[in-house]
Amino acid sequence: MxxxxxxxxxxxxxxxxxxxxxxxxxxxxxxxxxxxxxxxxxxxxxxxxxxxxxxxxxxxxxxxxxxxxxxxxxxxxxxxxxxxxxxxxxxxxxxxxxxxxxxxxxxxxxxxxAGATIVKAMIRTRIACDKESGRQSGAEAIRASAAEGPVELAGNFLSAAMLDGLDAATxxxxxxxxxxxxxxxxxxxxxxxxxxxxxxxxxxxxxxxxxxxxxxxxxx
Amino acid sequence: MSDGAAMVEATVRATLVDILGISASRAAAFDETTPLFGALPELDSMAVATLLTELEDRLGIAIDDDEIDVDLFETFGALVRFAVGKALN
Structure with a gap:
């Protein structure tokens, strides 16, 4: 396309x-x-x-x-x-x-x-959002859920491949x-x-x- | 206030200017009791996450995800105290 x-x-x-x-x-x-x-x-x-x-x-x-x-x-x-x-x-x-x-x-x-900094800020946005809605969440659980399907972070749906790629990228x-x-x-x-x-x-x-x-x- | 604490406070002010897009003079008027979270509509979850991550970079500190709490942002004074505690200890 x-x-x-x-x-x-x-x-x-x-x-x-x-x-x-x-x-x-x-x-x-x-x-x-x-x-x-x-x-x-x-x-x-x-x-x-x-x-x-x-x-x-x-x-x-x-x-x-x-x-x-x-x-x-x-x-x-x-x-x-x-x-x-x-x-x-x-x-x-x-x-x-x-x-x-x-x-x-x-x-x-x-x-x-660095890519890891981008991921960190996105995961924190998700944690801050979850806290505001009274839900507890943590970075590890959010990352782990990427194994089952795309994760929603700050309005973006990211695959495990994208997260891994960003984490490793400088x-x-x-x-x-x-x-x-x-x-x-x-x-x-x-x-x-x-x-x-x-x-x-x-x-x-x-x-x-x-x-x-x-x-x-x-x-x- | 020590020189170190004054430097941390200046960094917090400058970071708020960048993220909130407010004038340096408005940020200069922030004091201990100036309310942040709830008082500034721009300070949403994404801005809070951006602010913490940027403060880590600019101050060379590490913030644990468990510490992400809107109470940190209730007032300018509370945010500066948090940052000074991280940067100078």
Whole structure:
């Protein structure tokens, strides 16, 4: 099933930027600012694409049917269809799968995070929810129930394969890599926001940084 | 308040700014008795989980899942006391 892919045009002789968004809820909180950033990249002459990972955003695939490895394969397939050099830019959990584009000119990462931290926060959301409804639950019991079927964590149904994949995943060593934190671009950790927000200044600063990093990588 | 406790309190304030999307000046006005959970609609279960996980990272502390309790978030003072107890002991 073909997934949606948001594209903004740019100059054809420049590398294209493949955007790997954060995973799960953090993706929703960042999407608006990421799209603002793509628009700025386009104005600077750099094209970009933001594919939906299967089971995320507009995808019709059930999240419980996918694993981290499926996402890596999906990214590699998107990159393979581009007939020009690619710079991969990832945010947060996106850094767990961005090395799937093995022939990229370079990588750019914003505040990468370990998969185990993502799982921990999701399991805690479930525990906090259960407590509010007067039910006691624990991380071990929740994890154990994944053996019998997908587990609902913070509104996402995750398979045992996805949980195991996330638990073991850390951002891979890639080269050349430019890695930033929000303060480097005068921004804040928008992906933590309880209510999605936007930061146009941060979007412009990220676009300028990615644009110049793409040029540096292309000249290597 | 010791320097260490003041640093922990500043970290808790900064984390609340990031998660709740409130202004730094509003967070600066939080005091011991400022109510959090129940008073701030943004502070739902997911925000509570995000806050605890982020505090672990920023303060280098470990929080047990058994400790996840809305009482921790009743007031700003209660949350700071919890974080200081973890970070400085």
């Amino acid at each position: 073909a997934e949606h892919c948001l594209r903004f045009p740019g100059s054809n002789d420049q590398p294209a930027v493949l955007i790997v968004p954060p995973l799960f809820d953090e993706a929703n909180r960042m999407r608006r600012t990421l799209v603002l950033m793509m628009r700025t990249l386009s104005a600077l002459g750099t094209s970009s694409l933001l594919p939906d990972l299967p089971g995320q955003n507009d995808s019709l695939v059930d999240t419980e049917a996918v694993s981290l490895n499926d996402w890596r394969c999906a990214l590699a397939a998107v990159a393979a269809q581009e007939n020009r050099p690619i710079l991969v830019a990832s945010w947060r959990g996106g850094a767990l799968i961005d090395d799937a584009v093995s022939n990229a000119l370079g990588w750019w990462r914003m505040a990468p995070i 951002p891979s060593l890639v080269e050349p890599l430019r890695q930033l934190s929000p303060s480097d671009v005068g921004g804040s950790a928008l992906w933590l926001r309880a209510e999605p927000s936007e930061d146009a200044t941060m979007a412009e600063a990220m676009a300028a940084d990615i644009h110049s990093w793409a040029a540096i990588c292309a000249a290597r």
